[in-house]
Amino acid sequence: MKANIDFIPFSRPVIGPEEEEAVLRVLRSGWLTTAGETKAFEEEFARYVESGQAVAVNSGTAALHLGLEAMGVGPGDLVVTTPYTFTASAEVIRYLGADPLFCDIQENGFNMDxxxxxxxxxHAPKTPKAVIPVHIAGxxxxxxxxxxxxRRYGMKVLEDAAHSFPVKSNDGKWTGTSGHxxxxxxxxxxxITTGEGGMLVTNDPDIAKRARIMRLHGIDREIWNRYTAGNTQSWRYAVVEAGYKYNMPDMAAAIGRVQLKKAGEFRSKREDIARMYTEAFSKTHGRWTLPRAPGSRFEHHAWHLYLLSVTPPGGEDGEHYRDRCIEYLSGCGIGTSVHFIPLHIMPYYRARFGFAPQDFPRALSRYQTVISLPIYPALTRHQVDRVVQAVENMP
Ligand SMILES: Cc1ncc(COP(=O)(O)O)c(C=O)c1O
Structure with missing residues (x-):
C-alpha cells in the first residue's frame, strides 16, 4: 500500500492558520459577500503594486473582461495577443464580439515579441484597439x-499579469501597471490565492469607474447619491448598463489580504527553487533549454512556473519525446504540466479563424518540447532534489 504517499503534486497552495482565522472572522461576522474585507484588499493591493485603483473580482478572467470592456472594445474590433497563453487571455476578446489577432512569441522565450x-x-486590416501582453510563467x-x-499606434494595453505577481517589468513598474x-x-x-479571484488595476479613473459598475450588474449607486441624502435612501440603485456578476466575496478577500502579506516571502521561496533547478540542470548541456538565458537575473521573475524545454534525442519527434518524459516523471511520483497548448491549434480557434499549426511556428515548437516542473513555496529541499534526480534520469 505505497499509494501516493511520495507523490509530489504539480502545484499546492500554501494556506496557514492566519488564512483560516481570516475566513472564520468573516463567517462569524454575519456578512459573507462583498463589503469591508474586499474594500480593504483592494486598497492594500493597489498600494502594493503602486497603482491608482484596484477593483476586486471573482476571477482573473473577469478582470480581463472588465478591463477590455472599460477600454471600449466592442464588436468588429481587433485585439492583439499571443497564442502562447491560456484561453482566458483571448476568450474575453470574443466575449465582447471583437476578434483576437495573434502575434508570435520571442525566438528564445515565451512572451510577446x-x-x-x-x-x-x-499588416492588420485595421489598427487594433488594444494589446494584451501576457507575462508568461511570471x-x-x-x-x-x-x-x-x-503609443505610436494609439492602442490600449491590458496586461495579463495572472502569473506575474509580484515582480517588476523593465520600466521599473510592477507587472500589470505599465499599461492602461x-x-x-x-x-x-x-x-497568491483566494481560491478563485482576480484583481483589475488601473491609473485611469474612467476605466476603474466603469469596471466597478460593470462588475456588479451595471449598478451605479453614485447617481442616486447626487439626488438623495441620508440612509433612508440606501435601498435605491440605478441600473445603467447590462452588467455582470463578478464581485469578490469577503471570504475570498480575507484570504487574499493574508496572502498579500506573504507574497514577498512566497516569491523568494519560488526563486530559491528556480535557482536550485537551474544550478543542477546547467551542469548538463544539450539535453534541455532552461527557462531563462544563463546570467539573466533570477529576481526579475515571479517564478509562477518553471518551464523546461527538452531536446529530443536524435531523430525522435519533439512532442513524442516530451510526452515520454512526462510519463517517466509521473512514474517517479512527480506531477508536471504543459504550459501552454497554443490557442491557434485549439479546435475553437482553428475552426473560427482557420489557423494552421505552422502559422505561429515559435509558439508551436515551444509547446512541443516544454514541461512545467513543480515550483511552489511548500516544496521541500528533499522534494526538489527528487525532481532534479528524476529529470536527470529522464530517458
Ligand atoms: C495567463 C492566464 N490568464 C488568465 C487566467 C485566468 O485566471 P482565472 O482562472 O483566475 O480566471 C489564467 C488562469 O490560469 C492564466 O493562466
Missing amino acids: PEQLEQTVK EPCDMKSIMDIA AGAYSFYANKT
Missing part, C-alpha cells in the same frame, strides 16, 4: 517596447 507585435499591427514582457509600439490596466488571477495555483 515586440517585433512580431509591430509586424502584426502593421517572466515580465518587454513592457518598454510594447508600450512604445502601443492590468489583470491578476488568484486562482488556487497562482502566486
Whole structure:
C-alpha cells in the first residue's frame, strides 16, 4: 500500500492558520459577500503594486473582461495577443464580439515579441484597439517596447499579469501597471490565492469607474447619491448598463489580504527553487533549454512556473519525446504540466479563424518540447532534489 504517499503534486497552495482565522472572522461576522474585507484588499493591493485603483473580482478572467470592456472594445474590433497563453487571455476578446489577432512569441522565450507585435499591427486590416501582453510563467514582457509600439499606434494595453505577481517589468513598474490596466488571477495555483479571484488595476479613473459598475450588474449607486441624502435612501440603485456578476466575496478577500502579506516571502521561496533547478540542470548541456538565458537575473521573475524545454534525442519527434518524459516523471511520483497548448491549434480557434499549426511556428515548437516542473513555496529541499534526480534520469 505505497499509494501516493511520495507523490509530489504539480502545484499546492500554501494556506496557514492566519488564512483560516481570516475566513472564520468573516463567517462569524454575519456578512459573507462583498463589503469591508474586499474594500480593504483592494486598497492594500493597489498600494502594493503602486497603482491608482484596484477593483476586486471573482476571477482573473473577469478582470480581463472588465478591463477590455472599460477600454471600449466592442464588436468588429481587433485585439492583439499571443497564442502562447491560456484561453482566458483571448476568450474575453470574443466575449465582447471583437476578434483576437495573434502575434508570435520571442525566438528564445515565451512572451510577446515586440517585433512580431509591430509586424502584426502593421499588416492588420485595421489598427487594433488594444494589446494584451501576457507575462508568461511570471517572466515580465518587454513592457518598454510594447508600450512604445502601443503609443505610436494609439492602442490600449491590458496586461495579463495572472502569473506575474509580484515582480517588476523593465520600466521599473510592477507587472500589470505599465499599461492602461492590468489583470491578476488568484486562482488556487497562482502566486497568491483566494481560491478563485482576480484583481483589475488601473491609473485611469474612467476605466476603474466603469469596471466597478460593470462588475456588479451595471449598478451605479453614485447617481442616486447626487439626488438623495441620508440612509433612508440606501435601498435605491440605478441600473445603467447590462452588467455582470463578478464581485469578490469577503471570504475570498480575507484570504487574499493574508496572502498579500506573504507574497514577498512566497516569491523568494519560488526563486530559491528556480535557482536550485537551474544550478543542477546547467551542469548538463544539450539535453534541455532552461527557462531563462544563463546570467539573466533570477529576481526579475515571479517564478509562477518553471518551464523546461527538452531536446529530443536524435531523430525522435519533439512532442513524442516530451510526452515520454512526462510519463517517466509521473512514474517517479512527480506531477508536471504543459504550459501552454497554443490557442491557434485549439479546435475553437482553428475552426473560427482557420489557423494552421505552422502559422505561429515559435509558439508551436515551444509547446512541443516544454514541461512545467513543480515550483511552489511548500516544496521541500528533499522534494526538489527528487525532481532534479528524476529529470536527470529522464530517458
Ligand atoms: C495567463 C492566464 N490568464 C488568465 C487566467 C485566468 O485566471 P482565472 O482562472 O483566475 O480566471 C489564467 C488562469 O490560469 C492564466 O493562466
